[in-house]
Amino acid sequence: MFADIAERPVVDAASGVLTIDLAALAANYRLLQARLAPARAAGVVKADAYGLGASRVAPALYAAGCRDFFVAHLGEALTLRPLLASDARLYVLNGLQPGAETACAEAGIVPVLNSLEQIDNWTAQARARRSTLPALLQFDSGMCRLGLEPQDAEALATEPARLKGIEILHVMSHLACADEPDNAQNAEQLAAFDRLAALFPAATPCFANSGGSFLGASYAGALARPGLALYGGAPFDGLPNPMAPVVRLDVPVIQTRIVPAGSRIGYGGRFVAPTEMRLATIGAGYADGLPRHLSDRGAAWFGDTRLPIIGRVSMDSIILDIGALPAGSLHLGSLVEVIGPHQTLEDVAEAAGTIAYEILTRLGARYHRIYR
């Protein structure tokens, strides 16, 4: 699959090769869409499409049939707008910041309105333009992060004039525990959201994220918002992953050596070689998004052989114990797998004590990126 990593000159100028499989991304989109039908699947492409490059990912999702794209900030939406056809809708999850209304309206971006203040600012913009402006209305169904609190939603429902000039495309809320299918908070949030959504019967619901897309039809609403699952991440924590892997990361060996027993390995000299050891240093580190918490815990792979990380992760390099490989297997420029068929995103995240989201979104800018 990666024979053409033999683009050596480019590879050797970078800290590693990040391969992003746009066909797998499209397959994941279609799988989610089929599961969610008759609801529609949006694509969440915030944070540069979870670090994978929104300018490549969003058009690939569009080609797979996606027409609804969620980002966190207006700036992200403005960057993507010219890259997508005019029938693509772009939504801003973090809401409408004061002063951003004109730019948002002019670019045809749909804000998620999270408070009465934001609603008032958007209706004022509609009045000033003598037009109707689209929006999503978000309710807090129990996460306490963003959205109208229940009492504000109830008050708003008795005062429809306050929404004059706004076309509510969907009512929306967000699950806090969707990656844990047995967590009782899921059903509690669904019930809370259904009750508030019923106050605005003209708008259809937008509720499920990746995990929520697999919780059953009652969670699907009219428009779901999967992110992580599109990028191959597991929708449910610790359960089998139905998504196709999208990301592969290979990092080159930049030096090999044999060290005698008693050698202190890496920053701090904390790891002391108990015997003679064979080591390889690879050319990516925490500045490339490989967390320092992988020190003495994580691994890379060469073929089917696991190569443990020894000592501390450095900014630009990591030392591996390659004693399990036949001598001479690795040399300057050999590529080892950091994310791939032997080690999933979730494996790396678990070794680092974090989640797949954080590993993905931090994948560094120094990798040579190949989109296929």
Ligand SMILES: *Cc1c(COP(=O)(O)O)cnc(C)c1O
């Ligand atoms: C990030 C985000 C999503 C996507 O979540 P995933 O777990 O990646 O599917 C959906 N909705 C909101 C409000 C978000 O912030």
